[in-house]
Amino acid sequence: MNVRKFxxxxxxxxxxxxxxxxxxxxxxxxxxxxVNADVYxxxxxxxxxxxxxxxxTTTENVNVLVLGGDKVxxxxxxxxxxxxxxxxxxISILSIPRDTKVLINRKNAKINAAYPVGGGEQxxxxxxxxxxxxxxxxxxxxxxxxxxxxDKLDGVDYYVPEDMNYDDPIQNLHIHLKKGQQILDGNKAExxxxxxxxxxxxVTKNYDGSDLKRIDAQQNFIKELIRQKVNxxxxxxxxxxxxxxxxxxxxxxxxxxxxxxxxxxxxxNANEINMFKLPGESIxxxxxxxIMDRTQTKEIVDQYFKENSK
Numbered sequence: 001m002n003v004r005k006f007x008x009x010x011x012x013x014x015x016x017x018x019x020x021x022x023x024x025x026x027x028x029x030x031x032x033x034x035v036n037a038d039v040y041x042x043x044x045x046x047x048x049x050x051x052x053x054x055x056x057t058t059t060e061n062v063n064v065l066v067l068g069g070d071k072v073x074x075x076x077x078x079x080x081x082x083x084x085x086x087x088x089x090x091i092s093i094l095s096i097p098r099d100t101k102v103l104i105n106r107k108n109a110k111i112n113a114a115y116p117v118g119g120g121e122q123x124x125x126x127x128x129x130x131x132x133x134x135x136x137x138x139x140x141x142x143x144x145x146x147x148x149x150x151d152k153l154d155g156v157d158y159y160v161p162e163d164m165n166y167d168d169p170i171q172n173l174h175i176h177l178k179k180g181q182q183i184l185d186g187n188k189a190e191x192x193x194x195x196x197x198x199x200x201x202x203v204t205k206n207y208d209g210s211d212l213k214r215i216d217a218q219q220n221f222i223k224e225l226i227r228q229k230v231n232x233x234x235x236x237x238x239x240x241x242x243x244x245x246x247x248x249x250x251x252x253x254x255x256x257x258x259x260x261x262x263x264x265x266x267x268x269n270a271n272e273i274n275m276f277k278l279p280g281e282s283i284x285x286x287x288x289x290x291i292m293d294r295t296q297t298k299e300i301v302d303q304y305f306k307e308n309s310k
Contacts, residue, residue, distance in 0.1 A: 060086070062086075063134060063136065063305060064253070065080075065139070066078070066138075066141070067140040068141045075112065075116065076112045076123070079098065079112065079123070081093070081127065083304055091274070092274040092305060094278060094300065099111075099112070111126055114127070123138055124138050131305065132298070132301065137257070138251060142249075152241045153229050155184055155188075157184075158192070158221065160182060162204060163177070164198065167199060173194065176191070192217070222275075223273055226270045227269075279296035279297050
């Protein structure tokens with residue numbers, strides 16, 4: 001199994017969830033501040049209003065570029081644009097293959113080179129130019145936090161669709177999960193996300209050895225993760241989780257700005273999250289590139305990632 005593909009899987013989960021989790025936790029802070037403000041007498045209302053003014057919610061759609069990879073080498077095996085509508089709590093996620101062909105400093109390059117070359121601002125510029133949209137914020141998440149975050153969240157109650165048995169001594173990868181409903185801790189969740197086919201190589205209803213089937217499984221897991229964990233129970237125990245997350249994050253989003261996005265975050269419906277992969281095709285050659293289909297991409301972008309999208 002390609003190590004880069006594994007990082008793509010892990011980062012996709014971390015990145016999408018961490019963005020929502022951060023907004024949700026600060027939304028809880030915002031809610032608490034509002035409730036506390038109500039208990040003060042009328043003489044203090046104006047003062048409190050002034051203090052909270054910077055944290056008023058916004059109704060504008062926002063696009064956030066979520067990056068994931070190895071913080072030491074600054075690679076970006078995962079690149080996703082997350083569109084969040086604070087008014088409707090609608091979320092759309094567009095995954096961008098790391099080998100997508102773009103221009104960086106007027107030279108042909110793969111899009112995963114943008115962050116190492118010029119940090120978050122260069123990554124924003126490259127993706128914005130590629131898709132023809134406005135991206136204001138970026139978040140870079142290190143892959144090493146995956147297992148710890150799942151454990152901090154008390155695991156994920158998830159249905160494993162079949163027995164999973166796979167061993168790769170070279171990578172020291174051993175997957176052994178039983179079919180059925182169960183709590184996946186960090187280690188088991190990692191096994192589930194890496195699984196593509198069993199030791200026998202047998203094709204089953206759920207897995208045929210392809211990335212397409214595995215992507216389906218990954219997206220189902222992401223939705224279930226969000227459904228279970230973006231709620232008041234976990235928002236109230238955010239300190240430990242946020243300390244773990246923010247020690248591995250590079251971002252240009254300030255606390256003030258996140259607070260403004262917090263309206264209706266608890267109303268996020270995992271079943272209504274729109275997930276897309278950048279349309280295109282792989283072109284063999286040296287170097288190897290993924291070429292975006294501009295017509296299909298425009299249809300997705302215009303409907304879900306423009307400033308006035310619903």
